[in-house]
Amino acid sequence: MQTVSTVKDLQALLNPLKEKNKSIGLVPTMGALHKGHLSLIQEAKKHCDIVVVSIFVNPTQFAPHEDLDQYPRPIEKDKLLLNDANVDILFTPTDIDIYPNGKINTTQIELPHLSTQLCGKTRPHFFKGVLMVVNRLFGIVQPTHAFFGEKDFQQLTVITHMVSDLHMPIQVIGCPIIREQDGLAMSSRNIYLSPQQRQNAQAIHHSMQTAKAQFAKGETSAQSLIATMSKILTDANFKIDYIQIIDPKTLADVDQVQPGTRIAIAAYQGTTRLIDNTSLL
Numbered sequence: 001m002q003t004v005s006t007v008k009d010l011q012a013l014l015n016p017l018k019e020k021n022k023s024i025g026l027v028p029t030m031g032a033l034h035k036g037h038l039s040l041i042q043e044a045k046k047h048c049d050i051v052v053v054s055i056f057v058n059p060t061q062f063a064p065h066e067d068l069d070q071y072p073r074p075i076e077k078d079k080l081l082l083n084d085a086n087v088d089i090l091f092t093p094t095d096i097d098i099y100p101n102g103k104i105n106t107t108q109i110e111l112p113h114l115s116t117q118l119c120g121k122t123r124p125h126f127f128k129g130v131l132m133v134v135n136r137l138f139g140i141v142q143p144t145h146a147f148f149g150e151k152d153f154q155q156l157t158v159i160t161h162m163v164s165d166l167h168m169p170i171q172v173i174g175c176p177i178i179r180e181q182d183g184l185a186m187s188s189r190n191i192y193l194s195p196q197q198r199q200n201a202q203a204i205h206h207s208m209q210t211a212k213a214q215f216a217k218g219e220t221s222a223q224s225l226i227a228t229m230s231k232i233l234t235d236a237n238f239k240i241d242y243i244q245i246i247d248p249k250t251l252a253d254v255d256q257v258q259p260g261t262r263i264a265i266a267a268y269q270g271t272t273r274l275i276d277n278t279s280l281l
């Protein structure tokens with residue numbers, strides 16, 4: 001694996017490969033890698049000749065009161081994992097590489113509708129930052145394919161929409177959620193949880209499984225399924241940000257659940273905000 005930190009060095013590696021028409025897969029991450037990230041890399045290796053992983057803790061997607069400074073940055077451990085996963089190129093840019101003209105007076109992309117729902121309501125800055133960084137990474141790497149996890153379902157939807165709106169010649173591939181044994185979706189933020197909070201956290205998956213079972217038995221009222229999930233999460237000491245049952249394309253709430261409808265949850269265990277989602281079959 002080759003590790004580069006500047007745009008110039010990265011493009012020096014990529015340009016000869018592009019001239020040979022190699023397909024280039026990009027897996028953007030913020031590091032603190034786990035099996036969820038590694039599953040994206042495995043998928044990228046199936047589709048692409050060359051796999052580029054970026055590690056960049058993007059400041060523009062954190063609000064001032066959020067965990068930018070505490071966000072875990074175990075770079076040496078990440079490098080070992082990426083090496084073992086046979087990644088071709090690791091790109092570790094700094095702020096100045098991604099935001100050469102600063103972070104304030106810089107080009108922004110707006111996607112008002114999709115990015116103001118769900119997580120966009122309590123984190124209005126978040127998708128602005130995500131769209132800024134992903135757009136810049138796409139510009140720098142010019143990948144043929146890009147891989148994102150369904151764990152961040154709204155992010156995947158927003159990026160797919162941006163690529164389509166802007167006619168970007170990139171295939172966006174969504175990858176399934178990788179979970180711990182008890183069902184908790186893997187996340188770099190799970191390490192913030194105390195042992196008790198970690199145990200409580202399995203209630204998110206349990207609540208979604210319970211809703212799925214009720215739907216399988218014939219319950220189609222979104223309100224009723226939300227009430228069931230809400231009780232399970234509250235009993236496990238969660239403070240709920242949202243539990244919504246949504247159309248997977250528009251992310252709009254639905255009243256009546258159908259196969260393919262999605263459950264989306266964001267809830268706090270202490271100060272740690274966890275998100276998850278699943279499709280109703």
Ligand code: AMP
Pocket residue numbers: 028029030031035036037039040147148149150151152175176177178179185186187188
């Ligand atoms: P992050 O480092 O949290 O920004 O995540 C980088 C990428 O990994 C995003 O596309 C995430 O959706 C994806 N990802 C994170 N956790 C998981 C997981 N448990 N399963 C699948 N993909 C994940």
